[in-house]
Amino acid sequence: MENVIYNELRMRGYSVNVGVIPIAEKDKDGKVTRKQLEVDFVCTMESVRYYIQSAYSLPDETKRIQEIRPFRRIDDSFKKIVITKDVVQPNYDEYGILTINIYDFLLNPDCLEK
Secondary structure (H helix, E strand, O other): OHHHHHHHHHHOOOEEEEEEEEEEEEOOOOOEEEEEEEEEEEEEEOOEEEEEEEEOOOOOHHHHHHHHHHHHOOOOOOEEEEEEOOOOOOEEOOOOOEEEEHHHHHHOOOHHHO
């Protein structure tokens, strides 16, 4: 699914990169560990930028939290999107993250701008 999304973004004219977000977290013993979170696609065209996560399925809230975790660490106002194969209506959550279906993404080139 990631390859399909990547190819579609390139066909639409976006420059596409992988995003890496360095974080530092304390474990239960108080020891700081450094990790990197990954954003599947950072898409740019002129002054427009989108952060996109590809999630084959979001069966429960735990998986959803895992997918949006990198988005919560990004401190800018560019649009953040989760694309899933699950049949969902396009919707925004309480953090402003858009979740859309892969078919809506492929069939409607304007869906990212809504």
